[in-house]
Amino acid sequence: xxxxxxxxxxxxxxxxxxxxxxxxxxxxxxxxxxxxxxxxxxxxxxxxxxxxxxxxxxxxxxxxxxxxxxxxxxxxxxxxxxxxxxxxxxxxxxxxxxxxxxxxxxxxxxxxxxxxxxxxxxxxxxxxxxxxxxxxxxxxxxxxxxxxxxxxxxxxxxxxxxxxxxxxxxxxxxxxxxxxxxxxxxxxxxxxxxxxxxxxxxxxxxxxxxxxxxxxxxxxxxxxxxxxxxxxxxxxxxxxxxxxxxxxxxxxxxxxxxxxxxxxxxxxxxxxxxxxxxxxxxxxxxxxxxxxxxxxxxxxxxxxxxxxxxxxxxxxxxxxxxxxxxxxxxxxxxxxxxxxxxxxxxxxxxxxxxxxxxxxxxxxxxxxxxxxxxxxxxxxxxxxxxxxxxxxxxxxxxxxxxxxxxxxxxxxxxxxxxxxxxxxxxxxxxxxxxxxxxxxxxxxxxxxxxxxxxxxxxxxxxxxxxxxxxxxxxxxxxxxxxx
Numbered sequence: 174x175x176x177x178x179x180x181x182x183x184x185x186x187x188x189x190x191x192x193x194x195x196x197x198x199x200x201x202x203x204x205x206x207x208x209x210x211x212x213x214x215x216x217x218x219x220x221x222x223x224x225x226x227x228x229x230x231x232x233x234x235x236x237x238x239x240x241x242x243x244x245x246x247x248x249x250x251x252x253x254x255x256x257x258x259x260x261x262x263x264x265x266x267x268x269x270x271x272x273x274x275x276x277x278x279x280x281x282x283x284x285x286x287x288x289x290x291x292x293x294x295x296x297x298x299x300x301x302x303x304x305x306x307x308x309x310x311x312x313x314x315x316x317x318x319x320x321x322x323x324x325x326x327x328x329x330x331x332x333x334x335x336x337x338x339x340x341x342x343x344x345x346x347x348x349x350x351x352x353x354x355x356x357x358x359x360x361x362x363x364x365x366x367x368x369x370x371x372x373x374x375x376x377x378x379x380x381x382x383x384x385x386x387x388x389x390x391x392x393x394x395x396x397x398x399x400x401x402x403x404x405x406x407x408x409x410x411x412x413x414x415x416x417x418x419x420x421x422x423x424x425x426x427x428x429x430x431x432x433x434x435x436x437x438x439x440x441x442x443x444x445x446x447x448x449x450x451x452x453x454x455x456x457x458x459x460x461x462x463x464x465x466x467x468x469x470x471x472x473x474x475x476x477x478x479x480x481x482x483x484x485x486x487x488x489x490x491x492x493x494x495x496x497x498x499x500x501x502x503x504x505x506x507x508x509x510x511x512x513x514x515x516x517x518x519x520x521x522x523x524x525x526x527x528x529x530x531x532x533x534x535x536x537x538x539x540x541x542x543x544x545x546x547x548x549x550x551x552x553x554x555x556x557x558x559x560x561x562x563x564x565x566x567x568x569x570x571x572x573x574x575x576x577x578x579x580x581x582x583x584x585x586x587x588x589x590x591x592x593x594x595x596x597x598x599x600x601x602x603x604x605x606x607x608x609x610x611x612x613x614x615x616x617x618x619x620x621x622x623x624x625x626x627x628x629x630x631x632x633x634x635x636x637x638x639x640x641x642x643x644x645x646x647x648x649x650x651x652x653x654x655x656x
Contacts, residue, residue: 176203186221228264240271250281265294277310430481538583548573602628
C-alpha cells in the first residue's frame with residue numbers, strides 16, 4: 174500500500190493511492206506533509222486538487238468489522254470553481270463502513286461550485302440501522318462513466334447499503350448517474366438522498382455488452398426525509414426504481430420524472446433486453462407483473478403542469494402518493510400507471526390512445542397452504558378479470574406467497590381504469606357494476622380451488638388446498654378425489 178503526491182503545489186497536485194489496505198492514517202503517514210494531507214484525530218484533510226485511486230489501489234474508511242469506528246475524510250476545496258475531483262479507476266476500490274464520512278469539496282461556499290466524482294472501479298459503502306456512512310459534497314456522482322479517455326468497463330462493483338449520499342457543498346443539487354454499466358455486483362438498498370437531488374439517471378446498464386449482470390438487485394429504496402432545497406429529475410431506464418417516504422420539490426424540471434421501459438421490455442425498440450433480467454424477472458414480465466418503478470409515499474411538488482411521464486410499456490406504481498400540487502401524470506405508448514391508494518394521482522392523468530392505462534389498483538395478498546397450514550411453494554395462481562380485461566398467471570414462493578418485485582406480497586389488481594383522457598371511468602372489479610376477478614389456485618397433487626373476489630380495497634386471504642388421494646377399483650387406479 175502507498176500514497177504518493179505529485180505536482181509542484183497542492184493547488185495543481187494529485188495524491189495517488191495504490192496497493193491494498195490504505196486508510197486515512199496510512200495516507201497521512203505516507204504523504205508526511207501537512208500542506209498536502211493533515212490528520213487531526215480521526216479526520217484526514219487532503220488539500221490537493223485530485224485524489225486518484227488507481228488500478229489495484231484501495232482506500233478503506235472505517236472498519237468492516239466494527240461499524241462504531243468513526244473516521245472522516247475531507248477533500249478540501251482548492252483553486253477555482255469546478256476544480257476538485259475524486260477518481261476511482263477501473264480495478265481500484267473505495268470502501269466506507271459504519272460511522273464514517275467522506276466530504277468532497279470541503280469548505281466550498283455558496284458563491285462557488287464544486288466538481289464531480291467518478292466511480293469506475295469497486296465502490297462499497299455499507300452501514301446499518303445505527304451507523305450510516307455519509308458520502309457528500311460532490312455536484313455529480315458518476316458510476317461507471319468514461320471521463321478519463323476510457324471506454325466501457327466490465328469490472329465495476331457497486332454496493333450502496335444503508336448509507337447517505339448528497340448534500341452538495343455550495344448549495345448545488347447533485348446528480349447520481351449510472352451510465353453504460355457492466356457490473357459484476359450491483360446492490361442499492363436503503364440509501365438516503367440528503368439535501369437536494371438533480372437527477373437519478375439510469376442509462377443503458379449493460380447495454381453495450383452481453384455479459385449478464387450478476388448479484389443484481391432491482392429493488393432500490395431511496396428515501397429523502399431531510400429538506401430538499403433544489404430541483405431534481407428522476408430518469409429510470411433498465412432497472413426498477415423504488416422511492417420511499419420522499420418529498421421532491423421540483424422547481425426546474427418540466428417533467429420531474431421520466432420512466433420508460435425500453436430497456437427491460439424492448440418498448441418501441443426493435444431489440445429486447447431480456448438478457449438483463451433474472452429468471453424471476455423474466456417470469457414476472459411474462460406474467461405481466463414487471464414493475465418499472467414504485468413510488469411509495471412520494472409527493473412530487475412542482476410548479477410545472479406535470480408530475481412526470483411514463484412511456485414505452487413502463488409500469489409505474491404510485492402508492493399513497495398525495496400529489497399535493499394536483500399535477501397530471503402523462504401516460505404514453507403502452508405504459509400503465511398503477512395508482513394504489515393514490516386517488517389524487519389517478520384523478521390527475523393524461524392518457525394517449527396507444528393501449529395506455531391509468532389504473533386504480535388494490536393488493537390481493539394470498540397465502541397458499543395445505544390443510545396442516547404449511548405453506549405451499551410453486552403453486553400456480555391464475556387471476557382473470559370477469560370480462561378478460563386483465564389476466565395473470567403467478568407462482569408462490571417458499572412462504573406460500575405470490576412472487577413479486579419490490580417486496581410486494583401479492584398482485585395489484587385493477588378496480589377501475591381510465592384508457593383516455595376523454596373516456597368515462599370504467600370499473601373492472603366493483604360492486605357498482607357486479608364486476609369481479611376470478612382466482613384459481615392449482616398445485617400438482619392437490620385439488621384446485623376457485624373463488625371470485627371484488628377488488629375494491631386491499632384484501633388478504635389464506636387458501637388451503639386439499640390433497641388428492643389415490644383409490645383403486647380392482648386393479649384400476651382412480652385419482653382426482655379431494656379429501
